[in-house]
Structures are given as C-alpha cells and as structure tokens.
Amino acid sequence: MKADFRALKQELRQRIVQGIWPPGTLLPNEVDLAAEFSCARATVNRAMRELAEEGLVERKRKAGTRVRQAPLRQARFSIPLVRQEIEAQGAAYRYALVRREEQDAPDWLRARLGLGLGARVLHLICMHYADGNPYQLEDRWINLEALPDAAGADFAATGPNEWLVEAVPFSDAEISFSALAADPETARYLSCTAGDALFMAERSTWWEEQAITYVRLKFQRGYRMTTRY
Amino acid sequence: MKADFRALKQELRQRIVQGIWPPGTLLPNEVDLAAEFSCARATVNRAMRELAEEGLVERKRKAGTRVRQAPLRQARFSIPLVRQEIEAQGAAYRYALVRREEQDAPDWLRARLGLGLGARVLHLICMHYADGNPYQLEDRWINLEALPDAAGADFAATGPNEWLVEAVPFSDAEISFSALAADPETARYLSCTAGDALFMAERSTWWEEQAITYVRLKFQRGYRMTTRY
DNA sequence: AAGTGGTCTAGACCACATT
DNA sequence: ATGTGGTCTAGACCACTTA
Numbered sequence: 001m002k003a004d005f006r007a008l009k010q011e012l013r014q015r016i017v018q019g020i021w022p023p024g025t026l027l028p029n030e031v032d033l034a035a036e037f038s039c040a041r042a043t044v045n046r047a048m049r050e051l052a053e054e055g056l057v058e059r060k061r062k063a064g065t066r067v068r069q070a071p072l073r074q075a076r077f078s079i080p081l082v083r084q085e086i087e088a089q090g091a092a093y094r095y096a097l098v099r100r101e102e103q104d105a106p107d108w109l110r111a112r113l114g115l116g117l118g119a120r121v122l123h124l125i126c127m128h129y130a131d132g133n134p135y136q137l138e139d140r141w142i143n144l145e146a147l148p149d150a151a152g153a154d155f156a157a158t159g160p161n162e163w164l165v166e167a168v169p170f171s172d173a174e175i176s177f178s179a180l181a182a183d184p185e186t187a188r189y190l191s192c193t194a195g196d197a198l199f200m201a202e203r204s205t206w207w208e209e210q211a212i213t214y215v216r217l218k219f220q221r222g223y224r225m226t227t228r229y
Numbered sequence: 230m231k232a233d234f235r236a237l238k239q240e241l242r243q244r245i246v247q248g249i250w251p252p253g254t255l256l257p258n259e260v261d262l263a264a265e266f267s268c269a270r271a272t273v274n275r276a277m278r279e280l281a282e283e284g285l286v287e288r289k290r291k292a293g294t295r296v297r298q299a300p301l302r303q304a305r306f307s308i309p310l311v312r313q314e315i316e317a318q319g320a321a322y323r324y325a326l327v328r329r330e331e332q333d334a335p336d337w338l339r340a341r342l343g344l345g346l347g348a349r350v351l352h353l354i355c356m357h358y359a360d361g362n363p364y365q366l367e368d369r370w371i372n373l374e375a376l377p378d379a380a381g382a383d384f385a386a387t388g389p390n391e392w393l394v395e396a397v398p399f400s401d402a403e404i405s406f407s408a409l410a411a412d413p414e415t416a417r418y419l420s421c422t423a424g425d426a427l428f429m430a431e432r433s434t435w436w437e438e439q440a441i442t443y444v445r446l447k448f449q450r451g452y453r454m455t456t457r458y
Numbered sequence: 459a460a461g462t463g464g465t466c467t468a469g470a471c472c473a474c475a476t477t
Numbered sequence: 478a479t480g481t482g483g484t485c486t487a488g489a490c491c492a493c494t495t496a
Contacts (some may be wrong), residue, residue: 004484004485005484005485016399017399017436017437022398023398029461029462029463030462030463031462039485039486040485040486040487040488041463041486041487041488042465042484042485042486042487043484043485043486045463045464045465046484046485048463049463049464056399059462059463059464060462060463060493060494060495061461061462061463061464061492061493061494061495062460062461062462062463062492062493062494062495062496063461063462063463063493063494063495064461064462064463065462065463070310070313070394070398071394071398071399072307073307073308073309073402074305074306074307074308075305075306075308075404076303076304076305076306077303077304077305077306078301078302078303079302079303079304080302081299165299165300169251169252169299169300170245170246170285170300172457172458173302173457173458174455174456174457175304175455175456175457175458176453176454176455176456177406177428177453177454177455178428178451178452178453178454179408179409179426179427179428179429179452180408180426181424181425181426195410195424196410196426197408197409197410197425197426197427198408198426199406199407199408200408207246208246222407223407223408224405224406224407225405225406225407226403226404226405226406227403227404227405228401228402228403228404229401229402229404233465233466234465234466258480258481258482259481259482260481268466268467269466269467269468269469270467270468270469270482271465271466271467271468271484272465272466272467274482274483274484275465275466277482278482278483288481288482288483289474289475289476289481289482290473290474290475290476290480290481290482290483291473291474291475291476291477291479291480291481291482292475292476292480292481292482293480293481293482294481294482
C-alpha cells in the first residue's frame with residue numbers, strides 16, 4: 001500500500017475520526033507505520049506532524065503519539081482589509097475621513113501601547129461604506145514617534161489602513177473581539193440607534209517592539225464573522 | 230553559515246520584515262539558498278513552506294517565491310471548553326441545566342442544519358458560572374436522529390458540551406461571532422439588563438456529512454476574545 | 459538505558475507553469 | 478523546453494523523556 005503523505009494523513013485521520021483509534025490511544029510509532037504503508041519514515045513524520053498541528057494528536061518523544069482526549073478546537077480567521085471585504089461581496093466601496101487631529105496620547109492609550117509621557121499621536125476617525133450604506137466606523141491612533149511620516153500623509157482619499165500596509169507591511173498584532181452598545185455619535189455614523197449592540201474588533205500593532213497603531217473597528221448592526229474548521 | 234530550518238526561517242523573515250526584500254521581491258530559488266546557507270534543499274524547503282503557510286510569501290512552481298504584496302492577515306483562535314476556559318482563569322466552575330425539552334425541530338433549525346421534515350431534536354438551555362457569577366448561557370439543539378443516545382442522557386450534572394465531546398469527538402464545524410442585545414430572559418440569566426450588548430458565538434457541527442448540533446453561546450457582558458498573530 | 463520523535467542530508471523524480 | 482517548487486527515499490545522528 002504505497003502512500004504519499006496526504007493519503008497517509010487522510011487514512012490516519014479516518015482511523016481517529018471513525019473511532020478505530022479512540023481518544024487516548026497510543027498510535028504505532030513512525031517506523032512501524034512506515035512499514036505498514038511501505039513508505040519512508042520522513043513521509044510518516046510529515047503526516048503525523050501535520051495532524052499534530054491540527055490538534056488531532058499529541059506527540060512526545062519517547063512517549064509516542066496519542067489521540068488527543070479533547071480535540072483541540074481552533075479556528076483560523078482571515079482578516080481582510082475593509083475595502084477587500086466589501087468588494088468581495090460585490091458591493092461598491094466608499095471611504096470618508098471624518099476627523100483628523102494631532103494630539104498628546106491620552107493615558108489609556110499610552111498604557112495600552114507602552115508609550116512614554118508626552119507622546120504625540122495622530123487620531124483619525126473614518127467611515128467605510130458598502131454600496132452607500134455605513135459598514136464600519138474606524139477609530140484609529142497612530143504613534144507619530146514611530147511613524148513621523150503619518151503627520152504629512154493626507155488621509156482624505158485613502159484610508160489609514162492602506163497607507164499603513166504600504167508603510168509597515170509586516171508587523172505583530174494583538175486583536176480582540178467584543179460587543180458594545182453604540183454611543184450616540186457612533187449611532188449617527190452607522191445609522192443605527194444609540195444602545196444598539198455592535199460587534200467591535202480592536203487591534204494593537206507593533207513593529208520591532210515599537211508600537212505603531214491602535215484601532216477600534218465598530219461594525220454595522222448584524223455583522224457576523226464566520227469561519228469553518 | 231550552517232543553519233537549521235528554524236534559524237533559516239528566522240533569517241528569511243528578518244530580510245522580509247526589515248525591508249531588505251520588500252513586497253513583490255522574487256526570492257532566490259531553493260538551490261541557491263541551500264548553497265548560501267550550506268544546508269540541504271529540503272531544509273530550505275521546510276523553512277520556505279512554513280513562511281508560505283504563515284502568509285508571508287507566495288510560492289509557485291516555475292515562477293518562484295515572492296514576498297506577498299499585502300501580508301495575509303490571519304489569526305488563530307483556540308476554542309476551549311467553557312469549563313477549561315473558566316478554570317484556566319483560576320475560577321471555580323459551576324454548571325446548571327435550565328431547561329430540557331424534546332421537540333420537533335423548528336423550521337429555522339431544519340434549514341440551518343439541513344434536517345428533514347418532522348426531525349426530532351433535543352433542546353437544552355444551560356448556564357455556566359465562574360466563581361458563582363454568570364459566565365455563559367448555552368442554548369443548544371441536538372439532532373436526535375444522528376444521536377439517539379442523547380435522549381437518554383441526563384444533562385443535570387454534566388454539560389452537553391462535555392457529553393458531546395465523548396460521543397462525537399471529532400467533527401467539522403462552522404462557527405460565527407456577532408453581537409446581540411440581551412432579551413429579557415437572557416438578561417435574567419446573565420444578571421445584566423435587557424438590551425445590553427452581548428458577545429455571541431454560534432456553532433453548527435457535522436460528523437460525516439450529518440448534522441449533529443447547533444449551539445448559541447451568549448457571554449457575560451464585557452467578554453472579549455483575544456489573540457495574537 | 460532505551461525508545462521515540464525531530465531534524466538533516468544527498469540524491470532523485472515528478473508536476474506544474476511559464477517561456 | 479525549461480526552471481521551479483513538491484515530494485519521496487534511505488540513512489544518519491541527535492534530543493528529549495520516560496521507564
């Protein structure tokens with residue numbers, strides 16, 4: 001029974017999923033599986049390694065490979081740029097800059113991003129529309145110490161998101177999702193009622209240990225973030 | 230310069246992140262990189278493959294490997310069992326069954342899960358507490374055709390989640406997150422005010438193409454789901 | 459002390475997409 | 478037709494963990 005690593009992985013997955021190897025089972029070692037499937041150990045290793053990455057099995061040297069008791073449930077979300085998200089739905093994208101202000105970083109922001117006293121930031125409020133309907137309210141703070149160029153950038157035509165991707169393409173981020181009630185101003189922008197439940201994403205971004213930006217994205221009522229796993 | 234695949238990956242990542250290889254750049258091919266780093270091509274392949282999985286580069290046969298224009302933003306969330314999530318915070322976990330009813334599946338549920346006319350389901354409402362405080366309201370529907378055993382199970386002591394993990398350990402799922410306003414009954418259970426903005430997760434689960442369960446998880450006010458990427 | 463997975467090597471063949 | 482990544486092989490050595 002010759003097998004490439006995909007077929008092998010699929011076969012092992014079947015044995016686990018269908019209960020032939022129930023949770024807790026110790027799987028045969030790599031050498032034995034290589035013999036059973038007439039392939040090299042490296043091939044078995046690749047298949048098993050990927051199953052481990054997916055959370056289906058747990059591997060330990062000397063202890064061997066076991067089927068996980070509680071399957072590790074993990075989901076992957078892709079986080080597109082708003083423009084792409086909207087255009088992917090076949091809707092027309094429109095952007096508007098609502099407010100733009102250079103100021104001292106408020107205390108909560110300095111704490112969150114680890115900025116020093118008297119740090120200057122650029123505060124932007126922007127709207128993103130899909131087919132003319134409010135889609136997302138973007139409340140963004142950019143660390144001017146890390147990105148002095150931002151002070152000279154005009155965000156009237158292009159959103160800060162796309163500007164930032166150009167300026168700092170690769171970075172580390174912490175993201176979180178929550179629900180919040182719309183305050184009156186947000187409600188006006190998103191054409192909803194004050195107190196409406198909105199989905200919010202927050203993201204803090206760093207590059208080389210230096211804080212770049214913090215943003216709150218408040219979505220239209222009824223927004224859902226979906227994935228499969 | 231000898232290198233294991235981790236060191237190699239880190240070095241390549243640095244060149245990308247620091248702008249030595251800006252977005253769009255065509256990277257050297259695997260053979261050349263293997264020569265530069267004095268290692269086997271398989272080692273280069275592993276490093277590059279992982280960078281591709283992370284969305285940093287894009288690989289095509291014959292075309293070579295390029296730095297992605299827009300970094301693929303994707304985040305991974307682990308989806309723990311409520312009990313584990315609560316106990317991981319150092320809080321005491323308590324579970325309570327609120328309601329339990331066997332009934333015909335309502336139309337919206339049949340549509341969502343693809344059930345036939347007259348399908349029977351078990352409807353459960355449960356509460357999960359952390360240190361005595363309401364943490365999560367679980368509104369669950371189980372397809373009795375797929376899991377007849379559920380009818381005989383007593384969910385008074387153990388939550389359906391843990392029972393299901395035993396009965397159907399590995400499955401496919403679709404999950405989505407959204408915000409909703411608390412209805413009066415939900416508000417009573419979660420000790421909040423009707424209309425409060427709550428974070429909700431919904432999950433539909435299948436096993437071998439057959440619908441198993443649909444669940445709505447409404448979280449305490451202020452709940453945040455966080456990750457890094 | 460011994461068994462397991464983790465990784466590397468050198469070579470090979472193949473599939474694919476571009477030229 | 479050609480160059481690139483994708484994968485497999487057979488062998489080797491090592492690192493970690495448990496018995």
